[in-house]
Amino acid sequence: MLQENSKENRIVAPSLLAANFFTLSTEIAKVHDTSAQWIHLDVMDGHFVPNLTFGPKIIQDLRPQTDRFLDSHLMVSNPDFLIPLMAEAGVDAITIHSEAVIHLHRSIQTIKALGKLAGVSIVPSTPVSALSEILSFVDIVLVMTVNPGFGGQSLIESASDKIKSLDAIRIKMGYNFRISVDGGVNSSTAPSLWKKGADILVTGSSFFSDPDPRSFTSFLLSC
Numbered sequence: 001m002l003q004e005n006s007k008e009n010r011i012v013a014p015s016l017l018a019a020n021f022f023t024l025s026t027e028i029a030k031v032h033d034t035s036a037q038w039i040h041l042d043v044m045d046g047h048f049v050p051n052l053t054f055g056p057k058i059i060q061d062l063r064p065q066t067d068r069f070l071d072s073h074l075m076v077s078n079p080d081f082l083i084p085l086m087a088e089a090g091v092d093a094i095t096i097h098s099e100a101v102i103h104l105h106r107s108i109q110t111i112k113a114l115g116k117l118a119g120v121s122i123v124p125s126t127p128v129s130a131l132s133e134i135l136s137f138v139d140i141v142l143v144m145t146v147n148p149g150f151g152g153q154s155l156i157e158s159a160s161d162k163i164k165s166l167d168a169i170r171i172k173m174g175y176n177f178r179i180s181v182d183g184g185v186n187s188s189t190a191p192s193l194w195k196k197g198a199d200i201l202v203t204g205s206s207f208f209s210d211p212d213p214r215s216f217t218s219f220l221l222s223c
């Protein structure tokens with residue numbers, strides 16, 4: 001029988017992808033006005049996904065502006081060269097896609113050796129079974145519930161069912177990874193995502209388009 005994780009351990013991570021990049025200070029102030037504990041940073045290369053965002057320079061400039069945990073999500077074809085640059089820029093966690101690397105174990109060990117939390121992510125078409133050999137080594141499993149590249153898409157229900165499988169595996173095997181869910185998270189989808197076993201909810205467009213992000217975040221943390 002699967003159990004919902006305790007509410008006290010829930011994390012909400014607003015994704016800067018949905019923020020206005022020209023007024024980032026104001027957008028970060030919005031996050032600071034809420035109880036969201038993490039800031040999610042989507043790094044895209046126009047190759048692994050059909051979109052471009054930002055890289056280490058902006059993150060390095062952001063680092064002294066916030067005490068929030070910086071959760072980076074690398075949607076790039078060759079994350080290995082970027083891992084040390086992201087660490088140097090000051091992120092706290094680095095998540096890479098299992099679909100993007102050949103030597104996933106080596107890349108995860110590199111992230112850990114740099115003192116950062118190491119995460120692995122899967123796109124909606126990748127099954128949980130693809131992660132069987134890496135789950136014991138990672139701190140975060142990021143389940144993409146939309147096809148990566150853009151904010152504002154609707155959550156793919158079948159992809160969210162992977163949360164349940166991952167939760168069952170970690171209970172059975174005694175693994176310590178946290179389950180993060182990314183894509184289409186809003187006040188309607190959040191309750192069932194927590195119920196399925198999510199620990200972290202990433203929210204982009206729903207957070208930044210809400211006139212009251214503080215109440216929105218409180219709702220997510222308590223629903």
Ligand SMILES: O=C(CO)[C@@H](O)[C@H](O)COP(=O)(O)O
Nearest residue numbers: 015148149151152184204205
């Ligand atoms: O990684 C991604 C998109 O590829 C996400 O982190 C998005 O930023 C989520 O945006 P919403 O679906 O919440 O609008």
Ligand SMILES: [Co+2]
Nearest residue numbers: 042073182202
């Ligand atoms: Co993301």
